[in-house]
Amino acid sequence: MIISTSRFGQVELKQEDVLTFPEGLLGFGDLRKFALLDDPNDEIFAWLQSCEAPQIAFPVLEPELFAPQYKATLTKSDMEALKLSAQEKARYFSIVTIPDDPTQMTANLKAPVVVNVEARTARQCVLQDNNLAIREPIFTKLQQRVVQNPAVAIKNQSSGIDVATKLNIVKEAGL
Amino acid sequence: MLVLTRKLGESIAIDDHIKIRVVQIKGKQVRLGIEAPKDTKIHREEVYVAIQEQNQQSASVPADKTRSVAKLLKP
Numbered sequence: 001m002i003i004s005t006s007r008f009g010q011v012e013l014k015q016e017d018v019l020t021f022p023e024g025l026l027g028f029g030d031l032r033k034f035a036l037l038d039d040p041n042d043e044i045f046a047w048l049q050s051c052e053a054p055q056i057a058f059p060v061l062e063p064e065l066f067a068p069q070y071k072a073t074l075t076k077s078d079m080e081a082l083k084l085s086a087q088e089k090a091r092y093f094s095i096v097t098i099p100d101d102p103t104q105m106t107a108n109l110k111a112p113v114v115v116n117v118e119a120r121t122a123r124q125c126v127l128q129d130n131n132l133a134i135r136e137p138i139f140t141k142l143q144q145r146v147v148q149n150p151a152v153a154i155k156n157q158s159s160g161i162d163v164a165t166k167l168n169i170v171k172e173a174g175l
Numbered sequence: 176m177l178v179l180t181r182k183l184g185e186s187i188a189i190d191d192h193i194k195i196r197v198v199q200i201k202g203k204q205v206r207l208g209i210e211a212p213k214d215t216k217i218h219r220e221e222v223y224v225a226i227q228e229q230n231q232q233s234a235s236v237p238a239d240k241t242r243s244v245a246k247l248l249k250p
Contacts, residue, residue, distance in 0.1 A: 128218075135229060
């Protein structure tokens with residue numbers, strides 16, 4: 001299948017690349033189908049692209065890249081909505097906001113996008129833990145990560161990027 | 176919306192398992208105690224609003240922005 005995106009043009013996807021969000025995301029309740037795209041021109045982020053609204057896409061990062069101790073506790077209803085049998089089977093992604101000054105970029109640790117890779121189901125789970133920030137500053141932490149291990153691309157240091165689909169552009173945006 | 180009047184110390188029961196009690200009233204502030212099963216998510220409304228705002232701002236990031244941040248982070 002081919003989906004339209006405002007950022008990347010027309011992108012080819014397999015049916016199994018599509019993630020279903022039964023409840024949408026907060027503020028985007030109407031959008032139920034997304035794909036995680038791995039942009040080869042960018043060594044850090046993946047994109048959670050809506051299959052239904054071309055202009056809606058969120059840059060995402062695995063929290064373990066900047067918060068190695070990150071631990072999410074899902075509720076029974078989260079698990080049921082995700083059709084998850086065990087919490088360990090979930091993959092987590094934090095939605096990132098990048099303002100004009102990128103050093104002020106933040107990630108949402110309080111409400112990660114949780115993916116059940118097997119069932120291709122996902123949900124933005126609002127965690128009860130009050131110590132988790134909705135806007136966690138991450139620029140310096142990412143920078144440290146790169147400095148510690150400069151030879152390895154940051155994407156390859158994460159375990160979940162294989163969930164994402166390599167961006168396969170059929171027709172560039174703006175052409 | 177159902178609107179109920181409660182005095183200090185009185186409660187509201189929701190379903191069989193959730194109880195909300197008025198614990199303290201001080202000027203314009205009301206303290207509520209909530210008893211609910213461990214699995215029930217209880218958040219101030221502002222949390223949801225803040226997450227929605229964060230999502231909205233994130234969705235407006237252009238693709239070249241992440242590429243330039245990725246380059247900026249390279250040593």
